[in-house]
Amino acid sequence: MLAHAHEKPVIPKRAVVIGAGGFVGGAILKEIQKANIPALGITRKDADLLSAGSGEALAALLKPDDAVVFVSAIAPAKNAAQVMTNLRMGEAAIAAFAAVPPAHLIYISSDAVYADDATPVTERSPVAPSTTHGLMHVARELMFRSEYKGPFAILRPTLIYGAGDPHSGYGPNRFRKLAAKGEPIGLFGEGEEKRDHVAVEDVARLVVRILLHGSSGVLNAVTGVATSFHDIARIVAGEFGPPARIELVPRPGPRPHLLHRFFDITDAYKSFPDFKYEALATGLKRVHREVQAGLLTPRGNSRIPAPD
Amino acid sequence: MSSKPKIAYAGMTHLGLCSSVGGSSKGFPMLGFDTDPALVARLEQGKLPVVEPDLDDMLAANRDHMAFTSDPARLRDCDVVYIAPDVPTDDMGGSDLSGLDSLLELVLANTRPDAVVVVLSQVPPGYTRARQRQGRQLYYQVETLVFGRAVERATQPERFIVGAPDGVTLPPALRAYLEAFGCPLLPMRFESAELTKISINCCLVASVTVANTLAELCERIGADWSEIAPALKLDKRIGAYSYLSPGLGLAGGNLERDLATVIRFSEEYGTDAGLIKAFVASSKHRKDWALRTLHELVLARKPDARLAVLGLAYKENTHSVKNSPSLALIRHLAPWPLTVFDPVVPASAAPHPNVTGAPSALDAVKGADALAIMTPWPEFKKLDPAAIAGAMAGKTVLDPYRVLDPAKAKAAGLDHRLLGVA
Structure with a gap:
């Protein structure tokens, strides 16, 4: 659960988003700007965290009273090399924070840090990742936690969807792309696995709240509603006319160990009592409309101006 | 002598x-x-x-x-x-x-x-x-x-x-x-006597935790724990007086103290306390039943909801509010105007920035979109569900201790939410 430094919102001097060129980082920066918080978006062009001396380059962009949101990642980290790449990015950031300690640090992590059998998942569930992606986030959480001594918040989003999602992993974005091409939406097995999905805009709105309240601690960015991939496919298919075809295909391997994942979002009720997540069906329909209209978030041929 | x-x-x-x-x-x-x-x-x-x-x-x-x-x-x-x-x-x-x-x-x-x-x-x-x-x-x-x-x-x-x-x-x-x-x-x-006290409480907690765990499942699958518990009590291995009423987690401090003592001793002596830790986690989860239910049924749909809470004491017939489920709920309802009534505890005990104390239970529920009956005071059992329904603006009543008669509440048109019932 989060602890708030400010019971009532206080606008930080400046919010800096490291990784503002990405799908999630771009959405966060946009929401910060919408909240009239002075903002700086840092992309790879501004400071490539994998290049030599990147810590100094990043430090040169920071001010001591900045609230920093660290989003940069090569995600998902599918193998050891990608894990190490992400850790080097974290290392560079830590070097920068040692030189110019931020007033507040928010790390965008992932629900992949939790053990597969933790259900319903809460912020106190055991951190025991079963994937290299989860391992990477756990390691970076620990790196930041041990090296940065200021107020530190970790936001752990579940599966994120949005109009500018560049990924094509199994889920709503891939389903929509397949349907748009006139191809059937392929579901493994019966598509019975239930997962929570959160809109990227909701993740961004949570970040803004954390910034305004100077919060520290851990919060999951999850809606508390788990929906089967079959139901998600039906929602997405229904947005097309005629509705896209759904095709059940044999699983490439055994049924996944993590069949369903449910979250208990009581901590969200306590941290931000009046925060409301967008329902998945509503969000998917909105995303469809935005994609049709070409209103993508900064990543991916956006009509919305990219941050500086 | x-x-x-x-x-x-x-x-x-x-x-x-x-x-x-x-x-x-x-x-x-x-x-x-x-x-x-x-x-x-x-x-x-x-x-x-x-x-x-x-x-x-x-x-x-x-x-x-x-x-x-x-x-x-x-x-x-x-x-x-x-x-x-x-x-x-x-x-x-x-x-x-x-x-x-x-x-x-x-x-x-x-x-x-x-x-x-x-x-x-x-x-x-x-x-x-x-x-x-x-x-x-x-x-x-x-x-x-x-x-x-x-x-x-x-x-x-x-x-x-x-x-x-x-x-x-x-x-x-x-x-x-x-x-x-x-x-x-x-x-x-000495050591046996001191541990007997803790053992009694651990057994009580075990029973309550079983009831709470299965009551939550009842709420999801269409079963009714109040139909199941009497059957269990007729089993001599379980017993007529076993603690099988679902509740809002542990409260009052004494049971929690004994669990904390077992965990502390297990850490000191290297014994397994995984079960005891599970009791603690289950209690924390169940304590928030009312908060979760209020959000799901009312607050998610009506941002300007008016709320009422009956009961502030941690249980009936006491003035104690230590570890009170009622206060634990109220603490997280700050954005919504709240009216409370307790026969003994004053409204000033409620940790809420916009709380009003009512002179009676029925006064408290007037105009409320949702009501939570958080302490099973005997006088609340005498409340007429029809009168409650008539006074409230909404119909949602959270009644974790079955204070109101379910049939009468249903007949009055209330959306009467109980522990352990779908």
Whole structure:
């Protein structure tokens, strides 16, 4: 659960988003700007965290009273090399924070840090990742936690969807792309696995709240509603006319160990009592409309101006 | 020693006061001692600081052989002196034993060497043996106080569990007092007695945790725990008096303290406490049932909802709000205007920036979009669901303790939400 430094919102001097060129980082920066918080978006062009001396380059962009949101990642980290790449990015950031300690640090992590059998998942569930992606986030959480001594918040989003999602992993974005091409939406097995999905805009709105309240601690960015991939496919298919075809295909391997994942979002009720997540069906329909209209978030041929 | 030993209880908080009044009802000359003269003055006037059924009447009926004092010298006349202050606990369930230790020293300094001194307060294993001293008779007795049933428990105990230096022998004065209650006496070694108290509470918690875990499943799959629990109670291996009523997690502090003690000892001695930790986690989860249900049913759909809460005390027939599920809920309802009513606890106890105290239960629910009945006070059971439905703006009533009759609530058109029912 989060602890708030400010019971009532206080606008930080400046919010800096490291990784503002990405799908999630771009959405966060946009929401910060919408909240009239002075903002700086840092992309790879501004400071490539994998290049030599990147810590100094990043430090040169920071001010001591900045609230920093660290989003940069090569995600998902599918193998050891990608894990190490992400850790080097974290290392560079830590070097920068040692030189110019931020007033507040928010790390965008992932629900992949939790053990597969933790259900319903809460912020106190055991951190025991079963994937290299989860391992990477756990390691970076620990790196930041041990090296940065200021107020530190970790936001752990579940599966994120949005109009500018560049990924094509199994889920709503891939389903929509397949349907748009006139191809059937392929579901493994019966598509019975239930997962929570959160809109990227909701993740961004949570970040803004954390910034305004100077919060520290851990919060999951999850809606508390788990929906089967079959139901998600039906929602997405229904947005097309005629509705896209759904095709059940044999699983490439055994049924996944993590069949369903449910979250208990009581901590969200306590941290931000009046925060409301967008329902998945509503969000998917909105995303469809935005994609049709070409209103993508900064990543991916956006009509919305990219941050500086 | 006269025909009946003279008994004293030191520490006139909930445990000591109820135990001494209960003991006086057996005809023993009784002295209630406390270091606070103001408290003693109020007790002398019959003004009791705790609310328990029958306590005031029982005290009045036994005043001819029951006295109160703040003068420790008067303990010198007593044959058996119980040390019985409530031991405070912190948020993590840890005990603060400093007050108990101070009182023990005071009593030992002001009693005769042949007096029996009995620690009645709840202590961790090892406490009594560590405080044994040459030439004194120090014993430990398990207390089984239940808030709201303290007098009944003090006058009709199921058994007495007493820790003795040799694990067997009880001094005549103590034995005479305890035998007057007509229940089995179980002398045992100190550590066993101290752990018996914790073991009792762990068994109670286990039953409650089973009920809560399966009640939540009932809520999702269309079952009704109130139909299941009676069937379980007819099973002799489970028992007619087993704690199978679902609730809002553990409250009051004593059960949590015992779980914390087991976890602390397991860490110190390397034993497995995974089950106990699961009890704690389950309790935390269940405590938020009302908050989750309110969000799902009302707050997610009506951002400007008006809320009402009946009951602030942690359970009926007590003024205590420590670990109260009601206050735990109210703490997280800050964005919504709230009206509360409790027969004993004032609205000022509610941790809420926009709370209004109502003069009655029905006044509290007027205009509310949702109502949560968070303490099962007897007077709430007399409320007419139709009157509630007529007064409320909305229909949602969270009733975790089944205060309202479900059939009448349904007939009144209320969306009556209970623990363990789909």
